[in-house]
Amino acid sequence: MSAKKASIPVLFFRKIARQFERLFFIAKTMLPERQFLYLACVVVAFTCAVAVIILKSFAHYVFVFATYINGFLKFPFINVLLPIVGILLTVFVIRNFLGGSLEKGSSRILFAVAKKGGILPKKQMYAQIVTSSLTVGLGGSAGLESPITITGAAIGSNFAQKYRLSQKDRILLLACGVAAGIGAAFNAPVAGVLFSIEVVLTDVTISAFVPIIISAATGALVSTVVLNEEVLLSFRQKQEFDYHNIPFYILLGLCAGFISLYHAKNFQRVEGFFARMKNKAYKRALLGATMLGILIFFFPLLFGEGYESIKTLANGDPSTLLENTLLEKHRHNEWILLSFLGITMMFKAFATGMTLGSGGNGGNFAPSLFVGSYLGFFVAKFFNLLGITHQLPVGNFTIVGMAGILSGLFHAPLTAIFLIGEITGGYDLMVPLMIVSSISFAVSKQFEKHSMDVKHLAEKDDVFTSDKDRNILLSIDMLKLVDHEVQWLRQTDSVETLIQLLSETKQEVFPVLDEKANLTGIVELNAIRPIIFNSFRQKYTALHDIVSYPQAIITLEEGVASAMEKFESTHASILPVLKNGRYFGLLEKTKVLEAYRLQLKQLVIE
Numbered sequence: 001m002s003a004k005k006a007s008i009p010v011l012f013f014r015k016i017a018r019q020f021e022r023l024f025f026i027a028k029t030m031l032p033e034r035q036f037l038y039l040a041c042v043v044v045a046f047t048c049a050v051a052v053i054i055l056k057s058f059a060h061y062v063f064v065f066a067t068y069i070n071g072f073l074k075f076p077f078i079n080v081l082l083p084i085v086g087i088l089l090t091v092f093v094i095r096n097f098l099g100g101s102l103e104k105g106s107s108r109i110l111f112a113v114a115k116k117g118g119i120l121p122k123k124q125m126y127a128q129i130v131t132s133s134l135t136v137g138l139g140g141s142a143g144l145e146s147p148i149t150i151t152g153a154a155i156g157s158n159f160a161q162k163y164r165l166s167q168k169d170r171i172l173l174l175a176c177g178v179a180a181g182i183g184a185a186f187n188a189p190v191a192g193v194l195f196s197i198e199v200v201l202t203d204v205t206i207s208a209f210v211p212i213i214i215s216a217a218t219g220a221l222v223s224t225v226v227l228n229e230e231v232l233l234s235f236r237q238k239q240e241f242d243y244h245n246i247p248f249y250i251l252l253g254l255c256a257g258f259i260s261l262y263h264a265k266n267f268q269r270v271e272g273f274f275a276r277m278k279n280k281a282y283k284r285a286l287l288g289a290t291m292l293g294i295l296i297f298f299f300p301l302l303f304g305e306g307y308e309s310i311k312t313l314a315n316g317d318p319s320t321l322l323e324n325t326l327l328e329k330h331r332h333n334e335w336i337l338l339s340f341l342g343i344t345m346m347f348k349a350f351a352t353g354m355t356l357g358s359g360g361n362g363g364n365f366a367p368s369l370f371v372g373s374y375l376g377f378f379v380a381k382f383f384n385l386l387g388i389t390h391q392l393p394v395g396n397f398t399i400v401g402m403a404g405i406l407s408g409l410f411h412a413p414l415t416a417i418f419l420i421g422e423i424t425g426g427y428d429l430m431v432p433l434m435i436v437s438s439i440s441f442a443v444s445k446q447f448e449k450h451s452m453d454v455k456h457l458a459e460k461d462d463v464f465t466s467d468k469d470r471n472i473l474l475s476i477d478m479l480k481l482v483d484h485e486v487q488w489l490r491q492t493d494s495v496e497t498l499i500q501l502l503s504e505t506k507q508e509v510f511p512v513l514d515e516k517a518n519l520t521g522i523v524e525l526n527a528i529r530p531i532i533f534n535s536f537r538q539k540y541t542a543l544h545d546i547v548s549y550p551q552a553i554i555t556l557e558e559g560v561a562s563a564m565e566k567f568e569s570t571h572a573s574i575l576p577v578l579k580n581g582r583y584f585g586l587l588e589k590t591k592v593l594e595a596y597r598l599q600l601k602q603l604v605i606e
Contacts, residue, residue, distance in 0.1 A: 021162070028163055037169060037211055044159055044173055045180035045215035048152040049222035051129055052184040055144050056227060059137040063304050079139060079303045080293040083355070086138025087289040090131045091281050091359040098127050104361050106146045107453040109153045109178065109200055118171035119161065124154035128361065135360035139303045141292060141351035146363020148185050152177030152219075153200075172208055175200050179212045180219030182419075187224050187232050191419035192216035198412045199451075233307045233369070233423055241396065241429055248392055252379050253404055253436040257443025259375055260368075260408025263349040264452040267364065270353025281359060288358020295351055299344045300325055302351040306370040313341075313377045314398040338381050345374035364452065368409045369402045376401020399424055400432045407437040408444035411451035476560045476595045482577050484585030488513055491520060495541050498528060509574045511583055512547050519576055519583040521547040550576050554587055564592055 024043075028036050062082070094102050103124070112120050132147035156177030160170035175196040183192030193209070193216045201208065223232070277284040296302050301309050301321060309321055322331035322340065330336040352367045380397035383389055399420060407416035416437045421427045487501050488511040498510065508525040527546040551570035554563045556579040566575060567589045577584045 024163060036163075037165075037172070038214060040159055040163070040165075040173055041156075041176040041211040041215045042218050044152070044156045044177050045183075045218035046222060047155050048148075048177050048180040048215075049184040049219045049226075051151045051155075052148055052181060052219070052223055053226050055129060055133055055137075055148060056185065056223075056232070058133045059144060059305060062137045062139070063308060079300050080297045083139035083141070083296060083303070084286075084289040084293050086134050086136075086140050087285050087292070087355065087358055087360040088282070089138070090134045090140075090361055091285040093131055093134065094127075094359070095281060098123060098131075102127055102131060102361065104146075104150075104356065105453060106149050106199075106363060106365075109150060109174065110454060112153070112157070113171055113174065113200065117167045118157055118174045120150075120154040120157040120174070122154070122158055124150055125158060126151075128154075131361035135355065136305060136362045139296070140355040140360045140362055141296070141302045141304070141306075141348065141367070142355045142360065142362025143305055143364065143366025143369075144362065145182065145185055145365035147361060148181040149178045149195075149363075152179075152181035171201070172211055175208070176211050176215035179216040182219075183216035184219035184223035185232075186419060186423055187220050188419050188422035189213070189216035189220040191415055191422055192219065194418055195412065195415045198415050199410060233310065240393075241432060242393070243431075244390075245392060245396075245432075246435065248379065248383065248389075248397075249400065249432045249435045250439060252376060252397060252401060253439025254443060255375060255379060256372065256401060256404025256436060256440035257408050259345075259371060260405055260440060260444045261447055262346075263364075263368070263371055263405070264409060264448065266349040267353045267452070270350055271357035274354075274357030274359075284357075285359040288354045289360075292351060292354040292358070295347060295354070298326065299340075299347055299351075301341075301344050302348060305366040306348075307366070310370060310373040310398070310402070313373055314395045318377070334381070334385055338378060338385065341374055342378050345371055345378065348374075364409060365406075368405045372402035372405030373398045374401070375405065396429060396432065400429055400436050403433050404436040404440040408440040409452050411441060411445060411454075413437040413441045476592070478556060478560045478563065478577075478587070481560070481591045481595060482556070482585040482587050484577075486511070486586050488583075489523065489543065490515075491543070493543055495528070495531065495543055495546070498523060498543065502528065509576075509586060511576055511586065512543070513583055517582055519553070519578065522550050522576060523547055553578055555579070556584055560592060560595075563587060564589075567592070 024039075027039060031039065094100065108124075109120070112118055128147035128151045132142075132144055136142050136144050153174045154177070156173035156175070157170055160173045165173070178200050179189075179192035179196040181192070182195045183189040186192075193212050196212050196216075197209075274284050274288055277287075292302075312318060312321055318341070319331045319337060322328050322337060325340070327336060327340055348367055348371050352362075352364060356362060376397035376399065377394055379401070380392040380394040384391050384394065403416040403420040406419070407413040410416075417430070417433045420433055421430060486507055486509075487505055489498060489501075491512060491514055501507070501510065502525075510523045511519055512521045512523060514520050523543070523546055527548065531541055531546075551572050552566040552575055554566060554575050554577045556577055563575070567573075573589050574586055577587050
């Protein structure tokens with residue numbers, strides 16, 4: 001009886017879900033395509049906002065709980081244990097309920113757009129919420145924004161799949177989910193729009209703006225109505241902008257660029273260390289979580305997202321940040337406070353790397369804001385303590401620093417500028433935001449061509465970048481271009497056999513294979529031309545005398561963009577293609593160029 005009663009709520013919600021699905025199918029048949037798309041982006045945005053509310057509320061109240069407990073213990077004890085529990089629980093859930101693996105990081109969205117036609121698995125609609133709430137909610141030193149964006153993208157993608165929308169609309173709804181997630185997480189709809197366009201959709205048409213704008217506004221509206229302001233990252237107190245401080249903002253921009261490079265390099269180094277511990281999930285989790293716990297013991301500010309400390313730096317009394325630390329008795333010594341905050345800032349990359357590398361789930365969006373705020377505070381406070389200039393507005397520098405690191409890490413200066421503008425309640429700091437963000441972006445771009453999230457995918461041609469020609473090539477399916485039904489030769493064949501094939505086909509290149517179908521070389525028409533009409537040479541020339549090794553070999557996995565680079569470097573017109581190390585077929589340069597032309601024509605029409 002109890003089992004039957006327990007199933008009643010589940011059956012009820014399933015029935016409601018089926019009713020909604022039926023209504024949407026009816027709406028799809030009755031509404032014009034564009035109007036249904038507008039309805040879809042509102043539904044996707046509302047669902048994303050609910051996910052944001054759950055995540056942000058859980059993380060915030062766990063932080064409040066930990067702070068409350070610490071008020072009694074006067075010792076960062078609970079902060080050390082909670083992240084260990086959170087990461088171990090995350091690994092347990094992934095291994096036992098999510099198929100043993102979970103694709104993490106916003107780079108998975110970019111991969112889905114470039115390689116999967118905007119298709120994301122269904123489990124991403126709930127898996128990110130569960131795992132990131134356990135990791136970050138229980139004190140893991142990462143952010144919730146990356147899981148939020150993946151959740152939003154998955155909701156948009158699966159909605160489009162459910163109602164059989166085109167690939168173009170599927171990718172658009174995916175971007176709408178991302179925009180709604182960012183808009184809801186920060187109550188910043190403009191930043192949500194810009195993030196979707198600047199990071200997710202490198203090529204976007206004007207028609208895509210309206211659904212993305214609707215989604216971002218809906219997400220921001222829902223979170224504003226439901227969430228308390230203390231849960232969101234927001235600032236209301238700031239000093240006026242003084243143009244005399246521009247040289248110091250320029251310096252802050254330079255520092256932000258180099259700190260962005262430092263953060264990305266060390267995060268990837270730590271994450272790579274744990275990645276080498278394969279097939280040891282719990283051992284890796286325990287090691288990384290313990291290391292993180294020890295780091296949090298000495299630097300409690302690394303606990304969780306860190307948004308509360310950011311607010312304190314910008315609006316409150318920074319000395320309170322030394323409470324419940326080993327340096328609490330020195331809280332009124334400003335040089336000790338500054339040194340402690342500076343060291344904490346430098347260790348954030350390691351803390352985030354330990355959190356995610358050991359098996360936790362989260363992202364680098366919140367850590368970038370954390371590092372940026374601490375950097376801005378450090379620069380302004382340092383010069384104020386030296387007394388070599390008039391008092392710099394520490395609150396302004398704290399706020400503007402966030403834009404600098406966000407721009408440098410993600411190569412998204414517009415998102416950084418407008419996000420900070422929105423969460424501060426205005427654009428009074430627009431000039432310093434533009435200065436710091438653009439300089440940080442320029443410095444980071446000079447040393448790293450791709451952003452931290454995109455780099456590993458760009459190296460494998462698995463993501464769209466700002467190179468539009470390359471993006472078009474990446475969107476072409478090489479499998480459709482490879483001719484795998486061409487005539488080929490055995491190593492034991494004679495030249496007469498080759499000449500017979502020449503008379504029966506129009507091929508200019510003939511692959512030569514061994515008994516295991518491995519490519520050993522090719523014969524080109526130019527090599528056989530001198531002996532075609534000479535019967536003596538035909539009889540006494542061995543096949544291996546005219547076989548040559550190809551100038552380059554293409555693998556099916558590397559993609560069209562890489563193949564085109566090989567065509568250009570070798571000046572070849574036809575190259576062999578391997579699949580899993582074995583001969584698969586031939587690829588002609590002219591076919592690639594024709595596919596490029598058709599793809600470009602389609603983009604122009606759209």
